[in-house]
Amino acid sequence: MGSTALRVRFAPSPTGYLHVGGARTALFNWLLARQSGGVFVLRIEDTDRTRHVAAAEQKILDDLRWLGLDWDEGPDAGGDCGPYFQSQRLDIYQRYVEQLLEEGNAYYALDTPEELEAMRADARKAKRASTYRRPDPLPTVKEGLAARDRGQPAVVRFLMPPGDVVVHDLVRGEVRVPQDEMEDFVILKSDGWPTYHLACVVDDAMMKVTLVCRGQDHLSNAPKHVALQQALGFQTPQYAHLPLIFNLDGSKMGKRDKHVAVHEAVARLIRDGKWTIDTVGEHARIDADGASRWFGDKKAGRKPEFQALDMDGLIRLAGHAGVVLPEIDVHDFRVSGYLPEALGNFLNLLGWSPGDDREHLSRDEAVAAFSIDRIVKSNAKFDRDKLLALNTHWCAGVSPGRLLEAFRDFTQTGGSALNALDDGTASRVLEACKGLRTFRDVENKAGALFVADAQLEYDAKAVRKVLAKNDGQGYAMLERLLPALDSLATWSPDAVEALLADVCEKYDVKLGDVAQPVRVAVTGRTISPAIGDTLMLLGKERTLTRIRNCLAAVA
RNA sequence: GGCCCCAUCGUCUAGAGGUCUAGGACACCGGCUUUUCACGCCGGCAACGGGGGUUCGAGUCCCCCUGGGGUCACCA
Numbered sequence: 237m238g239s240t241a242l243r244v245r246f247a248p249s250p251t252g253y254l255h256v257g258g259a260r261t262a263l264f265n266w267l268l269a270r271q272s273g274g275v276f277v278l279r280i281e282d283t284d285r286t287r288h289v290a291a292a293e294q295k296i297l298d299d300l301r302w303l304g305l306d307w308d309e310g311p312d313a314g315g316d317c318g319p320y321f322q323s324q325r326l327d328i329y330q331r332y333v334e335q336l337l338e339e340g341n342a343y344y345a346l347d348t349p350e351e352l353e354a355m356r357a358d359a360r361k362a363k364r365a366s367t368y369r370r371p372d373p374l375p376t377v378k379e380g381l382a383a384r385d386r387g388q389p390a391v392v393r394f395l396m397p398p399g400d401v402v403v404h405d406l407v408r409g410e411v412r413v414p415q416d417e418m419e420d421f422v423i424l425k426s427d428g429w430p431t432y433h434l435a436c437v438v439d440d441a442m443m444k445v446t447l448v449c450r451g452q453d454h455l456s457n458a459p460k461h462v463a464l465q466q467a468l469g470f471q472t473p474q475y476a477h478l479p480l481i482f483n484l485d486g487s488k489m490g491k492r493d494k495h496v497a498v499h500e501a502v503a504r505l506i507r508d509g510k511w512t513i514d515t516v517g518e519h520a521r522i523d524a525d526g527a528s529r530w531f532g533d534k535k536a537g538r539k540p541e542f543q544a545l546d547m548d549g550l551i552r553l554a555g556h557a558g559v560v561l562p563e564i565d566v567h568d569f570r571v572s573g574y575l576p577e578a579l580g581n582f583l584n585l586l587g588w589s590p591g592d593d594r595e596h597l598s599r600d601e602a603v604a605a606f607s608i609d610r611i612v613k614s615n616a617k618f619d620r621d622k623l624l625a626l627n628t629h630w631c632a633g634v635s636p637g638r639l640l641e642a643f644r645d646f647t648q649t650g651g652s653a654l655n656a657l658d659d660g661t662a663s664r665v666l667e668a669c670k671g672l673r674t675f676r677d678v679e680n681k682a683g684a685l686f687v688a689d690a691q692l693e694y695d696a697k698a699v700r701k702v703l704a705k706n707d708g709q710g711y712a713m714l715e716r717l718l719p720a721l722d723s724l725a726t727w728s729p730d731a732v733e734a735l736l737a738d739v740c741e742k743y744d745v746k747l748g749d750v751a752q753p754v755r756v757a758v759t760g761r762t763i764s765p766a767i768g769d770t771l772m773l774l775g776k777e778r779t780l781t782r783i784r785n786c787l788a789a790v791a
Numbered sequence: 792g793g794c795c796c797c798a799u800c801g802u803c804u805a806g807a808g809g810u811c812u813a814g815g816a817c818a819c820c821g822g823c824u825u826u827u828c829a830c831g832c833c834g835g836c837a838a839c840g841g842g843g844g845u846u847c848g849a850g851u852c853c854c855c856c857u858g859g860g861g862u863c864a865c866c867a
Binding site for chain 2 (some may be wrong): 247248249251281283284286287345349352356359360362363364365366367389391408411412413414416417419421422424425426427429431432433435436451452453454455456457459477479480482484486582585586587588589591592593594595596612613614615616617618619621622623624625626628632669670671672673677680681702733736740746747748749750751752754755756761762763764765766767768770
């Protein structure tokens with residue numbers, strides 16, 4: 237790998253939460269750095285002022301940390317190549333633009349949007365790839381500046397030098413792009429901010445990045461970047477372009493998916509008369525105008541504007557509408573009760589494999605095993621079933637302490653009612669929920685134990701099938717059980733289960749005939765931890781209270 | 792549409808010319824376990840897109856076709 241240490245970077249743009257695809261890229265870069273003693277740089281590419289989302293950086297950093305990916309240089313970490321926000325490096329880009337301009341490698345372009353559109357149309361008709369027609373003669377810098385000062389749109393374009401460009405990609409080999417495929421792309425926007433291409437090339441050079449590992453959607457950018465590097469006299473880093481990740485059905489994993497899912501549910505609620513537009517605003521905590529823009533108005537022919545609602549509002553709205561959001565961001569999985577160990581393991585296996593039959597890799601094992609030449613070339617699909625299986629595996633394999641820690645993050649981040657539990661209780665709940673697939677399972681299985689007794693809701697179907705059937709056989713069983721439980725001296729899972737077993741023998745019935753009525757009576761549902769654990773968690777008093785309440789309700 | 796990239800079970804993948812009657816995992820199907828839901832255990836189904844070459848021999852190399860994807864912005 238040469239004499240200098242490896243320096244890699246992850247460069248997200250703060251437009252929302254950390255996407256799983258981005259997380260995979262970050263993970264691979266991190267792995268590369270950690271296994272080689274190299275440096276992992278985090279850089280925020282916030283040069284798009286229109287798409288910038290407030291506090292998005294913090295969310296991204298937070299989810300990166302949650303995944304266990306730490307960076308050596310970047311926001312909160314500092315470093316010698318900062319600042320690590322592109323919005324704070326504007327003067328640097330300006331310098332290089334001037335250099336390019338002076339050396340005749342760039343020029344001011346004064347085309348109007350209409351002219352550009354016309355060029356695109358022409359190119360399409362002529363079946364040409366590049367659309368931009370270089371002006372002849374080129375405007376001088378003076379003319380450009382003058383036009384800009386007059387308020388005319390003026391951008392700076394890179395003057396693409398003649399000759400094909402070859403990119404040496406570590407996963408794809410040599411990629412050659414013919415010269416006429418590349419046009420004079422914009423490097424400085426009319427608002428004075430750099431485009432991605434310029435900022436990225438300049439920063440990678442100044443931050444001494446030796447290897448650029450990113451998604452394959454950037455492959456077609458690589459030749460442009462190489463040409464720019466040559467014009468600026470920069471060294472070209474090594475490149476590795478990762479295969480892309482799609483939904484199982486082949487569609488892209490876009491954040492639109494979430495809006496669409498919620499929108500459909502809300503439309504249904506409104507159609508059924510259960511909600512109005514005001515309800516939407518209320519739940520999403522946005523004003524009436526925002527709500528109506530987000531939802532759209534069919535009669536007025538107004539399409540939904542999804543940007544009217546940010547992700548946090550959308551999450552709130554989804555909660556109220558009873559929609560499980562399609563999970564596409566790291567944060568979604570965090571809120572859904574996944575372990576970072578599992579998500580990381582899963583992402584690690586998307587586009588890479590260790591080469592043997594191992595599927596379960598700890599982070600340390602991944603650091604040891606990872607290598608760029610084992611990266612797969614073809615795109616992958618995100619199979620949630622497999623992720624679920626991995627999560628199940630890690631939930632079972634992780635230490636009780638670690639599981640508790642992760643569970644607390646889940647209840648906190650997702651706003652679970654179980655967040656109120658103390659550590660001791662939470663541990664016992666986790667223990668009683670062994671076999672869990674996600675932390676949501678814990679909520680579903682044990683949540684009813686922690687609502688107030690008077691608030692306990694009974695599932696009608698469960699009552700019918702377990703308690704009421706056969707002339708109230710279940711209720712009868714409860715009547716018999718009540719005094720026995722009441723007089724039970726030691727309240728432990730074993731003692732409770734022994735008592736139930738005795739009852740079975742005494743009345744010659746199956747364990748299910750006695751345990752299920754109790755379960756339904758104390759939880760309102762047919763699902764809960766093992767009956768001994770369920771009653772233990774509930775405590776003797778509340779168990780008896782709930783059974784009495786249940787009996788009283790039918791009396 | 793131009794250009795670029797890719798192509799093994801439904802999915803993630805192993806496979807770097809003979810050891811491939813193609814391996815593993817998830818999903819699925821059967822069975823076992825079981826007081827619910829899960830978990831767990833055992834077994835089964837299931838793939839080299841098509842056509843040409845090269846070679847004694849091709850899933851593995853080459854070409855074409857087909858299919859999928861990316862990209863063609865003053866977004867990154």
